Amino acid sequence: METNSRRGTLKKSVTFMEALALVIGMIIGSGIFLKPGIVLGHAGTPGMGILAWAAGGVITLAAALSVAEIAAAIPKSGGLYTYLGELYGGVFGFLLGWVQTIISYPASVAALCIAFATYSGYFLPMSDGQQTWLAIGILAFILLMNVLSTKNGGIIQTIATAGKLIPVIGIVGFGLAAGAAPGFAGIPASAAAASGSGFGAAILGTLWAYDGWIGVTNMAGEIGNPAKTLPRVISAGVLFVIAVYVLFNVAIYRSLPYEAIVNSPTPGADAAQALFGNGGGAFITAGIIVSILGALNGYLMTAARVPQSMGANGQLPFSRTLARLHPKFQTPANALLLQSVLAVIYILSGTFNTLTDLLVFVLWIFFTMGVFGVFLLRKKTPPRPGRYRVPLYPLTPLIGMAGGVYILASTILNDPIRSLTGIGITLLGLPVYYLMQRKSKKTG
Numbered sequence: 001m002e003t004n005s006r007r008g009t010l011k012k013s014v015t016f017m018e019a020l021a022l023v024i025g026m027i028i029g030s031g032i033f034l035k036p037g038i039v040l041g042h043a044g045t046p047g048m049g050i051l052a053w054a055a056g057g058v059i060t061l062a063a064a065l066s067v068a069e070i071a072a073a074i075p076k077s078g079g080l081y082t083y084l085g086e087l088y089g090g091v092f093g094f095l096l097g098w099v100q101t102i103i104s105y106p107a108s109v110a111a112l113c114i115a116f117a118t119y120s121g122y123f124l125p126m127s128d129g130q131q132t133w134l135a136i137g138i139l140a141f142i143l144l145m146n147v148l149s150t151k152n153g154g155i156i157q158t159i160a161t162a163g164k165l166i167p168v169i170g171i172v173g174f175g176l177a178a179g180a181a182p183g184f185a186g187i188p189a190s191a192a193a194a195s196g197s198g199f200g201a202a203i204l205g206t207l208w209a210y211d212g213w214i215g216v217t218n219m220a221g222e223i224g225n226p227a228k229t230l231p232r233v234i235s236a237g238v239l240f241v242i243a244v245y246v247l248f249n250v251a252i253y254r255s256l257p258y259e260a261i262v263n264s265p266t267p268g269a270d271a272a273q274a275l276f277g278n279g280g281g282a283f284i285t286a287g288i289i290v291s292i293l294g295a296l297n298g299y300l301m302t303a304a305r306v307p308q309s310m311g312a313n314g315q316l317p318f319s320r321t322l323a324r325l326h327p328k329f330q331t332p333a334n335a336l337l338l339q340s341v342l343a344v345i346y347i348l349s350g351t352f353n354t355l356t357d358l359l360v361f362v363l364w365i366f367f368t369m370g371v372f373g374v375f376l377l378r379k380k381t382p383p384r385p386g387r388y389r390v391p392l393y394p395l396t397p398l399i400g401m402a403g404g405v406y407i408l409a410s411t412i413l414n415d416p417i418r419s420l421t422g423i424g425i426t427l428l429g430l431p432v433y434y435l436m437q438r439k440s441k442k443t444g
Contacts, residue, residue, distance in 0.1 A: 010077060010308075011150070011330050014222045016229055018154035022219065022302065023237025025161035025294035026212035029112075032168070032245060033268030033288055036252050039205045041262045042198035046184050046253040052199060053249055056206030056403075057242030063367075063400030064213055064238045065390045066374045068231035072388040073377055075230065077221030078309030079302070080214060080370045087373045087380070090315075091433055096366045097310045098429030103355050104363060105303030106342035110352035112296040113139045113343065119292065122285045135347050142297050143340045146304070147326065147333045150222060153301040160294030167272065167287030168248055174275045175251025183253030183261055204410055207403060209245065212295070213238055214367070215302035231388040300339060308335040314440050315433070361411045361419035362426045368404030371397055 014022075036049075043049040067083075076082045078093075081100065085093025113135035117126070120134060145152040213234060220226040248268075252261060255271040264270050268288075272280030311322030326333040346352040374390060374397045383389045390396050412419045 010222045010305075010325065010332065012222055012224050013150050014154055014219055015224070016233060018158055019216055019219065019223050019229060019233040020237055021154070021158040021161040021294075022216045022298050023213050023233055024240060025157050025164070026215045026298040026302070027210060027237070027241045028161075028164060028168070028244070029212070029291055029295045031209035032248055033284060033291075034266060035205055035209050036249050037261045037264050037267045039202045039249075040253075040258075042202035042205060044198065046249075046258070048199060049202065049253070050246060050249055052202035053206050053245050054242065056203050056210055057238070057245065059203070059207065059399060059403035060210040060213070061235075061238045061242065062396045062398075063371045063403060064234045065231075066371045066397040066400050067214060067217065068234045069374050069383070069388055069390045070370070070377055071217050071220060071230040071234070072227045073381065073383070075220045075223075075226035076309075077218060077305050079217035079220065079305070080366060081218075081306050082220075082309060083217075083370055083373055084366060085313075087376045088369065091430075092366075092369070094310070094315055094433045095426050095429050096363075097306050097315070098432065099359055099362060099426050100303070101307045101310065101316070101339075102342070102429075103425065104359050105299060105306065106339050107346050107352040107355040107359075109139065109296060109299050109303065109339065109343040110135075110346035111356060112292055112299060113347055114352070116289060116292045116296060119285055119289045122282070132347060136344055138293070138296070139300075139340055139343060139347075142300055143336055146297075146301055146336055147331055148329055150301075150331055153297055156297045157294060157301070160290055160297060164287055164291035164294055165244075166290075167284050168244060170283070171255075171268070171271055171275060172244075172247045172251045175255045175271065176247070178251075178254045178275070181254045182257040183255070185258075200406070200410075203403075204407065206245070207407060210238075210241065212298075213241075214370075215298060218302040218305040221305075227387065300336065300343075303339045304332045304335040306335075307338055308332040311335065315436050317432070317436075319436075358418055358422045358425060360422070361408065362422040364404055364407050364411065368401055368408065371400040371404060 039052055040046065040049040043052045067080075070083050070087070074083055074086055078097070081093050081097035083093075084096055114131070116138050117131040117134040120126070121131060126134065142156070145156055216233060217230060220230060223229050252267055252271045255274045256264075256267065260270060261267045269281050269284040272284040274280065276283055307316060307322045310316045311319040311324075313319075316322060322335050322338065324334055325331060346355065375394070
């Protein structure tokens with residue numbers, strides 16, 4: 001008899017709270033601490049800045065609610081890779097899975113490892129070489145915990161998500177209670193006059209900060225009753241983050257003058273110092289470190305589910321090895337190891353930022369296709385009574401698609417060469433796809 005380990009059947013061990021922590025923890029990274037000044041600078045006034053954060057949240061929520069309907073109808077591991085394959089055809093799902101497995105996820109993991117080591121230097125000064133070893137060390141720790149048990153990864157995610165919210169809630173609480181509101185006063189006439197002229201760019205800045213929620217869909221096969229649970233955790237998680245982001249920015253505007261926010265690369269840390277004194281910088285840096293740790297755990301955990309699913313479908317070289325679970329721990333150990341080895345290569349080569357930048361355009365093409373997929377889903381299989389359906393259809397998915405199209409248009413206009421290079425890298429996967437297809441037919 002074929003065992004679960006060989007079939008690659010993952011246990012349903014991810015709880016509602018752990019799935020919710022994945023959504024929140026993968027969205028809230030270091031962006032919320034760094035982006036407020038950029039968004040405010042583009043928006044022109046605090047009021048327009050708050051509106052930009054809310055608008056970015058609405059677009060993200062619309063996309064999330066739309067993809068949640070697909071997740072409810074196709075509650076399988078692999079997330080968007082699986083959905084595109086089912087709705088558009090195997091080659092589209094493969095191309096996304098290809099770039100996620102070989103570049104996107106491991107490069108993102110590498111970037112988070114380096115960020116963890118860099119921010120740790122605030123408390124423990126290190127040479128570049130020592131930071132590299134710390135980056136590899138924290139990756140090895142997260143890898144080990146996720147190999148030993150998916151539950152370990154879930155626990156780390158829950159704790160890290162709770163930990164990262166402490167500095168955010170502290171700034172929100174003390175900032176809202178502050179008597180003064182310097183950010184809302186003394187706005188230069190030039191900024192007030194330009195209010196709204198860069199509103200689109202401001203929204204674009206917030207959309208990057210809202211990214212990451214879709215990673216939880218990679219874990220669908222390990223979540224109890226995913227058809228009901230996924231829409232709930234996605235909706236609740238994104239709504240929670242919207243509220244946190246809006247309140248966090250209001251608190252910053254009540255803590256710092258307008259010019260200080262716009263001109264600072266780290267407005268979150270500056271607000272913490274204004275509210276808590278000299279210890280504020282350490283407070284916010286610790287929060288960023290915990291935040292990065294949570295995002296790192298979430299990315300590695302969800303990343304492995306893509307090559308594991310592709311292996312189960314026979315779409316990658318060494319598919320049987322990638323699909324196989326650890327015989328004792330019943331975790332996708334081989335897929336986790338593949339992602340970690342690639343991440344170490346990117347850490348040592350220093351190419352992670354270049355690679356992730358090259359693929360931004362491509363990944364948003366697939367993401368926008370995913371949101372549009374709800375229209376294809378309804379045409380293919382009309383929703384059954386009792387199954388989750390996106391509210392205010394078709395308006396909601398159209399809003400989500402609008403955000404994706406805007407990012408695509410902005411990206412290709414600002415950097416057409418890099419966008420086209422990303423498409424070229426993605427298409428390099430086609431020979432692999434057709435080779436594996438031919439191999440499958442021969443052995444079938």
